[in-house]
Amino acid sequence: MALxxxxxxxxxxxxxxxxxxxxxxxxxxxSFDGTxxxxxxxxxxxFARTTHEVAAVLRLANETGTPIVTRGSGTGLSGGSLPxxxxxxxxxxxxxxxxxxxxxxxxxxxxxxxxxxxxxxxxSAAGLFYPPDPGSMKISTIxxxxxxxxxxxxxxxxGITRNYVMGLEVVLPDGEVLWTGNxxxxxxxxxxxxxxxxxxxxxxxxxxxxxLKLLPRPxxxxxxxxxxxxxxxxxxxVSDIIAAKIIPCTLEFLDRTTIRCVExxxxxxxxxxxxxxxxxxxxxxxxxxxxxxxxxxxxxRANGAMDVRIAxxxxxxxxxxxxxxSAFSALARVAPTTILEDATVPRSELARMIRxxxxxxxxxxxxxxxxxxxxxxxxxxxxxxxxxxxxxxxxVHEAFKEIFDEAIRLGGTITGEHGVGVAKKGFLPKxxxxxxxxxxxxxxxxxxxxxxxxPGKMFD
Amino acid sequence: xxxxxxxxxxxxxxxxxxxxxxxGMCLPTCPTYDATKLxxxxxxxxxxxxxxxxxxxxxxxxxxxxxxxxxxxxxxxVTACPAGVNYxxxxxxxxxxxxxxxLLDSPRRNAIRAFTVKWLFMDHRRLTAVGRAMxxxxxxxxxxxxxxxxxxxxxxxxxxxxxxxxxxVQSRFSNELIAAVTPAIGVRRFTxxxxxxxxxxxxxxxxxxxxxxxxxxxxxxxxxxxDQPCCGSLHAxxxxxxxxxxxxxxxxxxxxxEKFDAIISNAGGCGSHLKHYSKLLEKDPAYAERAKIWxxxxxxxxxxxxxxGFQAPAATGRPAVRVxxxxxxxxxxxxxxxxxxxxxxKSIPGLECVELPExxxxxxxxxxxxxxQPEMAGQLLERKIRNIRSTGARVxxxxxxxxxxxxINGCRDEGLxxxxxxxxxxLAEAYxxxx
Numbered sequence: 001m002a003l004x005x006x007x008x009x010x011x012x013x014x015x016x017x018x019x020x021x022x023x024x025x026x027x028x029x030x031s032f033d034g035t036x037x038x039x040x041x042x043x044x045x046x047f048a049r050t051t052h053e054v055a056a057v058l059r060l061a062n063e064t065g066t067p068i069v070t071r072g073s074g075t076g077l078s079g080g081s082l083p084x085x086x087x088x089x090x091x092x093x094x095x096x097x098x099x100x101x102x103x104x105x106x107x108x109x110x111x112x113x114x115x116x117x118x119x120x121x122x123x124s125a126a127g128l129f130y131p132p133d134p135g136s137m138k139i140s141t142i143x144x145x146x147x148x149x150x151x152x153x154x155x156x157x158x159g160i161t162r163n164y165v166m167g168l169e170v171v172l173p174d175g176e177v178l179w180t181g182n183x184x185x186x187x188x189x190x191x192x193x194x195x196x197x198x199x200x201x202x203x204x205x206x207x208x209x210x211x212l213k214l215l216p217r218p219x220x221x222x223x224x225x226x227x228x229x230x231x232x233x234x235x236x237x238v239s240d241i242i243a244a245k246i247i248p249c250t251l252e253f254l255d256r257t258t259i260r261c262v263e264x265x266x267x268x269x270x271x272x273x274x275x276x277x278x279x280x281x282x283x284x285x286x287x288x289x290x291x292x293x294x295x296x297x298x299x300x301r302a303n304g305a306m307d308v309r310i311a312x313x314x315x316x317x318x319x320x321x322x323x324x325x326s327a328f329s330a331l332a333r334v335a336p337t338t339i340l341e342d343a344t345v346p347r348s349e350l351a352r353m354i355r356x357x358x359x360x361x362x363x364x365x366x367x368x369x370x371x372x373x374x375x376x377x378x379x380x381x382x383x384x385x386x387x388x389x390x391x392x393x394x395x396v397h398e399a400f401k402e403i404f405d406e407a408i409r410l411g412g413t414i415t416g417e418h419g420v421g422v423a424k425k426g427f428l429p430k431x432x433x434x435x436x437x438x439x440x441x442x443x444x445x446x447x448x449x450x451x452x453x454x455p456g457k458m459f460d
Numbered sequence: 461x462x463x464x465x466x467x468x469x470x471x472x473x474x475x476x477x478x479x480x481x482x483x484g485m486c487l488p489t490c491p492t493y494d495a496t497k498l499x500x501x502x503x504x505x506x507x508x509x510x511x512x513x514x515x516x517x518x519x520x521x522x523x524x525x526x527x528x529x530x531x532x533x534x535x536x537x538v539t540a541c542p543a544g545v546n547y548x549x550x551x552x553x554x555x556x557x558x559x560x561x562x563l564l565d566s567p568r569r570n571a572i573r574a575f576t577v578k579w580l581f582m583d584h585r586r587l588t589a590v591g592r593a594m595x596x597x598x599x600x601x602x603x604x605x606x607x608x609x610x611x612x613x614x615x616x617x618x619x620x621x622x623x624x625x626x627x628x629v630q631s632r633f634s635n636e637l638i639a640a641v642t643p644a645i646g647v648r649r650f651t652x653x654x655x656x657x658x659x660x661x662x663x664x665x666x667x668x669x670x671x672x673x674x675x676x677x678x679x680x681x682x683x684x685x686x687d688q689p690c691c692g693s694l695h696a697x698x699x700x701x702x703x704x705x706x707x708x709x710x711x712x713x714x715x716x717x718e719k720f721d722a723i724i725s726n727a728g729g730c731g732s733h734l735k736h737y738s739k740l741l742e743k744d745p746a747y748a749e750r751a752k753i754w755x756x757x758x759x760x761x762x763x764x765x766x767x768x769g770f771q772a773p774a775a776t777g778r779p780a781v782r783v784x785x786x787x788x789x790x791x792x793x794x795x796x797x798x799x800x801x802x803x804x805x806k807s808i809p810g811l812e813c814v815e816l817p818e819x820x821x822x823x824x825x826x827x828x829x830x831x832x833q834p835e836m837a838g839q840l841l842e843r844k845i846r847n848i849r850s851t852g853a854r855v856x857x858x859x860x861x862x863x864x865x866x867x868i869n870g871c872r873d874e875g876l877x878x879x880x881x882x883x884x885x886x887l888a889e890a891y892x893x894x895x
Binding site for chain 2: 047
């Protein structure tokens, strides 16, 4: 059902007429998120500035059966904030206040439209540390990170967004405002509703405030870049490092295609003569950092690394990590459409999975750039294609089916950090199984009986 | 434009339109998105509109046209874009589309454009004549009289503000200050040409003189032909491609690239455009090849002297002056000249260089943006001045006439006693002091 003029009038009354967009020129820029080849025009976009406004919009939507798609900065990679047919986009990017940094309890309270980088900077200004660092952190919003349960480069040692959410303010589909969690490290009263909303992809409620856990900032950090003439040697290096009981904060890899694209953009001096590159980072007590860096270097050399370079200071380390974060977008330099997935396997199976991706790419005559988080088994095979080439797009789809099947077979998952959204909706039932699907459906129905929140996403 | 004529956006190579994969990495670097948080005012939003027109999903409308002129064209998104989207080409074609279709036509706008873009800036002699008239108005004290008389209060507010922004015109322009050929001091290493520009020549002809002096002191024989045409960047950035092409041809004729080792620009905005004549003239059989040579030889002044090695000025023993550097958008984002101006400033004894927070954030000048979009330009200038103030610098260096003027006006309005100067001027002064 399309948004009627009557509903729009009421939305304008709630958020103010300047905060509702309806012209075609205003809506086209909201017809996509960061996911390739997905596009759908919303009926309208509304900007809420308070929890109260969000609640009023949801009450109206519930009453009128209006589909609501919540959006932050629109950088998601599974189509989570792609407009559903006839939807009102509820954009929270203007709810961008950091409310409190509590150094005594190591927490930060923020509205959900604050960008991830602003969270990280506010923590840092207080001598503290917010570890999750998704690739889009310069613009992604914390609300979006929580709704998608985003990962990042530091997952291996520090975990993912879920591990830092202590409390949430959520507006339920009927407009009621719910608080879950608090500043206590220990709290076992009732179901952990907080954990239910983390990763719920905008289907159960609208997250308006986030209480985050912070850590003391590590005193030292060291970044290394090792290059290899075979991907297997890089993978073996990672296995050896883990076996040596070292948990570095970052163990990232790039394949040859990705290295070239990243260097072409970032110009940080990545070597171009190798098949695989490992970006390794250790942080913590200065003495421990020194020792671990030396051990990691030794592991790389023992596996025949062509070269091991140590960043001379933190600034160079940061530049290398920033370059790595650009990998996905940089791959667009060689092909107009870059279809990125995030199949994830137990890290012991990673080398096998990388080889499998290569075989599949050859089988379907596709170009692929692969990179990802080698330390935590989270892989980003990215097919380089052109959405106008329908035959090739069909082959991309077939290739991903095989990759997902293999990931599941190896005990992995269809998505490690991007979410299901629209992109992986078709693969979820097979991965989750009948019992899980039934519980998820019943939960969703219980919270959102009229089905107004992000309809058509995750599962039907 | 009628329906049968080709559209600029539809005529673009589709791969240019398609290159944006809407990841959003450009958003935090876009001044208009930062100020509004609206996707339409962001690079990926604007590209989505251009693509919608190319795909026939959107009519080129007045709203679209206004959006294309709300963009500063600062190109910060180009630096931020991992995918390598050629936003400059998209943006220029979009504005050309707007002009070809007459989407913003109004008697007033058409008259202003006819006078400035299509008449005044097409001929250096016209510009010089207008410059002299302005100089006379300022010289005879008329400006003071008029300003004090309150006559200006009769004007609409916008015109009054414009009058306040009129820059002091130099008493002598480049062709009176600089010989057509200046010999190298010492051994001649290179033969170069210096572009004197249009607005630059009227308001900052001293920067041209300093540029020639710096080059001569570093072994260059410098050719500075009088009556050089405008480079055409104003025209290309404002949707007048045919005029930009005409000026590019005239420029190549005026300064035949085959004759010089390098052709030097000292204005960030002009340089960024001047380096792309080959694209502009690619379909012109008579000029396509020469334009390629031109592009190869065109160098920004900082790029050139740091590249060939320049002589460091001698120490003078003067007390240290704190200086900070504001990056012209088209020098840093358009030409990727970032370190060289800083290297030059650091070489000057007696300058204490401090980094300017948000040095690459547009100051709001953006060609004629401060005239067409005064509100957004004002916000950006305020932000820039706040950052400059935070450094405690007594001198701000910047390498583009638009930025120089914008910062001079900004400092004056805030009552700040801060000097705004081109890095090359500071270098030339250091050479003279150290003699």
